Amino acid sequence: MGSEHMQIGEVATRTELSLRTIRHYEETGLVVPSARSQGGFRLYTEADVARLMVIRRMKPLGFTLDEMRELLDVTDRLDAGDDLPAPERERLLGRLRGFEEAARRRVADLRTQLARAEDFASTLRSRLSTAAAP
Template sequence: MTDRLEGSAVRHMQIGEVAERTELSIKTIRHYDEVGLVRPSERSAGGFRLYTETDVQRLLVIRRMKPLGFTLDEMRQLLDSLDILDSSRSGEDREEAQAFVTDCHARAEESCRKLRRQVAYAEELTALLADHATTD
């Protein structure tokens, strides 16, 4: 998750654009900054938060984890683990990061199975009720 492209400048976005791109509220993005999950890469001369594409991608990881019941600490650990795996680091840190990502992957898959089952039940109920619903 790196923004550095050889020979090109990193584009910075203000929080409103980031909120639009991530479908998170400005308040939520500020909260994630306050708890240290995703800090803006820079601040403008006026003190406004400025975010990079990497910051946006980190926020999207969080947005995907939240409805699956991951805690803020687990979100932080996953982001850190992904950073380690994207780096050239090796050894015990890398092994621990890989194990945590593997665990998160398994949990996400299980959550998907449960959600698919819930959607199937909801569709069954919707079909049942459609036969009895009035549409005058």
């Protein structure tokens, strides 16, 4: 095994994903190990780790597995370096823009939820200090 390949345990550590989660993403076709060792162990590359990081970042924003798959397909096609016909390239860029907009909206929603949660926690702190005062 060369230094360019990692086993699943190292990938799990680097991505902060569980082995089970990585295997699930493999089963659903979101990521495919780049190689297998002679013993049949999954081997991953930096590109596989980068792909898993995209998935990891999409998950808390509520993207579905199908949406993740679509974004990965779009970025794979744009990154392939093939000479895409202009209309196809523009269509893919449009989809990428759509994902960026959706991510931006979801981040804003999460910020609103966080602000409400912080306000609630502050209210509870105030209530506790008032109730605990003699």
